[in-house]
Amino acid sequence: MATSDLPPEEIKQHTDTVEQPPEEARQDMDATDSSQETDTTLELQQDPKGETPEAPTSPSGETQVAEPAHAESEASPPLEETQKAEAPNPESSTEQEVVSKETKPTPPPSTPEVLFKPDWAPKASRDVVIDRIRGCIYGNALGDAMGLATEFLSKAEAKKQYPGTNPIQFSEIAQDFHRYRWVRGDWTDDTDQMLLIMDGIIESGGKVLATDFAHKLLRWSREGYAELGDTGGMGIGMTVHRTISHSCFVTDPHTAAREVWEESGKYLAANGAVMRTSILGVVSFNNLDTVAHNTLQISLATHTDPRCSASCVAVTTLIAQLLASDLKPDVSAIIDRSIQEGAKYIEDEDKKKEFVAHMRAKSLKDLKLDEAKAIGYTLKCAGTAFVGLNSKVKTAKDFLKFMTELVREAGDADTNGAVCGAVLGAKLGYSNLPQDWLQKMPHIKWLDARVEKFLACVGLGPELPTS
Numbered sequence: 001m002a003t004s005d006l007p008p009e010e011i012k013q014h015t016d017t018v019e020q021p022p023e024e025a026r027q028d029m030d031a032t033d034s035s036q037e038t039d040t041t042l043e044l045q046q047d048p049k050g051e052t053p054e055a056p057t058s059p060s061g062e063t064q065v066a067e068p069a070h071a072e073s074e075a076s077p078p079l080e081e082t083q084k085a086e087a088p089n090p091e092s093s094t095e096q097e098v099v100s101k102e103t104k105p106t107p108p109p110s111t112p113e114v115l116f117k118p119d120w121a122p123k124a125s126r127d128v129v130i131d132r133i134r135g136c137i138y139g140n141a142l143g144d145a146m147g148l149a150t151e152f153l154s155k156a157e158a159k160k161q162y163p164g165t166n167p168i169q170f171s172e173i174a175q176d177f178h179r180y181r182w183v184r185g186d187w188t189d190d191t192d193q194m195l196l197i198m199d200g201i202i203e204s205g206g207k208v209l210a211t212d213f214a215h216k217l218l219r220w221s222r223e224g225y226a227e228l229g230d231t232g233g234m235g236i237g238m239t240v241h242r243t244i245s246h247s248c249f250v251t252d253p254h255t256a257a258r259e260v261w262e263e264s265g266k267y268l269a270a271n272g273a274v275m276r277t278s279i280l281g282v283v284s285f286n287n288l289d290t291v292a293h294n295t296l297q298i299s300l301a302t303h304t305d306p307r308c309s310a311s312c313v314a315v316t317t318l319i320a321q322l323l324a325s326d327l328k329p330d331v332s333a334i335i336d337r338s339i340q341e342g343a344k345y346i347e348d349e350d351k352k353k354e355f356v357a358h359m360r361a362k363s364l365k366d367l368k369l370d371e372a373k374a375i376g377y378t379l380k381c382a383g384t385a386f387v388g389l390n391s392k393v394k395t396a397k398d399f400l401k402f403m404t405e406l407v408r409e410a411g412d413a414d415t416n417g418a419v420c421g422a423v424l425g426a427k428l429g430y431s432n433l434p435q436d437w438l439q440k441m442p443h444i445k446w447l448d449a450r451v452e453k454f455l456a457c458v459g460l461g462p463e464l465p466t467s
Contacts, residue, residue: 123326130460131429132323133282137451138433139399139425140194140278140418144187145441146403147417149173150410151188154370158410167404170440181234185441189235190418193276195450196220197298201283202457208283208294210301214253217301218244228443237272237376239264243302253301261304269307271381273299275415277312278422281319283458288341291320296345303378306346310355311382314342315419318385322426329427331389335359342382358383369411376412384416385423393424396434 124132149168150158162168170185182188196216197208204212221244224230236244239260243249246256261268277295284290292313299312321334339359346352358379361367367383369375384406393402406420407413425433438444455461 123324126460128327128429129323130455131431132426133455133458133460134430134451135425135428135433136278136282136319136323136422137194137198137425137454138430138438138447139428140422141187141191141441141447142425142433142437143403143406143417143419143421144191144414145170145185145417146421146437147407147412147414148179148182148186148188150407150413151415152178152375152412153410154372155408155410158370158408162408165404165408167400168407170437183442186443187418187441188414189233190275190415192220192225192233192235193217194279194418195225197276198279198450198454201279202453206283206457208280208297210253210297211251213298213301214244214250218250228446237270239268239270240272240302254304257300257302258304266305268303269305269378270303270376271308271311271378271412271415271419272376273303273308274311274315274378274381275418277316278319278419281316281422281426282323285320285323288317288320288337291316292341305378306348307351307355308378309345310342311378312342313345314338314355314359315382315385315423317341318389318423319426322423331427335386335389338386355379359386361387363387364406364409367409369406369409369413369416371411376415381412381416381419384420388420388424389427393428394432396428396432399424399428399432400434400437 146168149162149172153161161174162172173179173184197213200212200216201208217240220233221236221241222232224233242260243253243257246260249256277298280295280298281291283294295312295316296309299309303309315338317338318334321337322329325334339356342359343352343355346355358367359382361383364384364387367380367387369380369384371380374380388402388406391398391402393399402424403417403421406416409416441447452461
């Protein structure tokens with residue numbers, strides 16, 4: 001699925017007309033691995049963090065495209081076909097799509113039999129906590145699906161493609177050389193990878209294991225979710241591709257990721273980790289140390305840069321605090337604490353100040369989300385969640401209005417939508433998300449079943465009658 005940095009200028013941009021891709025050439029499109037910091041109204045420092053590979057082209061010189069993800073009617077091809085190297089297309093930020101050529105990993109270790117029971121004493125009722133957890137998961141998926149409409153576009157291009165200020169309906173999403181690969185209303189790789197983490201938690205009885213995630217990520221890179229019609233995981237970024245291709249990835253993903261980061265010159269700070277880790281704010285949400293530990297287990301499996309760790313922990317601790325709060329969360333105190341928790345992982349004082357500046361942004365415009373060659377910067381993405389939480393969103397109508405504003409800022413909009421949607425969903429609860437939009441998502445019933453299993457795993461399934 002997709003999310004990534006702004007594709008290089010060579011990639012054909014979408015203007016007033018939407019081109020239909022040729023039937024015979026639907027292969028994964030290339031984008032860029034650029035997560036560079038920006039000189040914005042936040043007075044951020046310039047520090048290159050990415051690279052910009054060129055887009056793949058067909059023999060005729062046209063940008064290639066791929067089969068739609070989660071297509072409901074097409075059968076998956078033989079696995080060996082999905083293992084062919086494909087053109088890179090940025091991960092949800094700064095990275096490029098590819099399918100790993102690694103040999104199929106051995107199955108993960110057998111899972112524990114004891115189910116996880118959260119050690120929490122929330123201030124809200126059990127039903128409110130469940131509603132907020134659902135809100136986090138479905139908000140992630142909905143924000144992701146909405147954001148696909150403008151992913152990789154500049155704000156000006158998005159305005160030209162989608163005139164006006166109204167929400168961009170799923171039926172209106174342009175079917176161009178990038179978006180054509182997804183069924184309208186489907187989520188992308190951001191939510192897929194979040195679901196991989198959720199699946200691991202279910203199967204392990206509540207444990208968060210980096211090696212288990214590594215197995216699942218590598219398998220997904222080839223197969224996607226086959227039951228949804230996937231023929232491979234789309235949206236894998238260059239940083240993740242390099243990491244999952246490392247010889248020790250399935251046995252020691254943290255070492256693999258660190259070596260990839262060091263080989264890059266220690267400048268890659270893409271949003272490919274923060275895009276997937278929202279669910280880790282749910283497990284043991286009443287213990288922020290445990291939340292941070294679990295978050296780092298998964299984020300460090302592919303992204304080593306301290307800014308990636310800080311942004312992931314900042315977002316998951318936002319979610320954890322929202323779940324543990326009463327009916328009227330103290331948003332200001334929650335934000336302060338999450339910034340404090342995230343900042344622990346950045347030693348460089350200049351980078352720490354930059355982190356704080358992004359989390360304290362006053363508006364989405366301050367983050368310059370469509371900034372060329374920097375749309376996938378992890379701090380930009382995390383910053384959207386903090387702006388969203390501070391925006392006084394209280395109802396489904398408010399959620400839709402804010403997410404529309406975010407989507408129309410363009411850039412890596414599906415990743416920004418996923419992360420911000422997860423945080424707003426944790427605040428509002430599932431019951432206050434726009435239900436009509438949720439029901440238009442093509443795989444909502446499949447997701448419903450997944451969520452029920454997860455809630456049962458964390459001790460929040462249906463209560464049994466007492467005798």
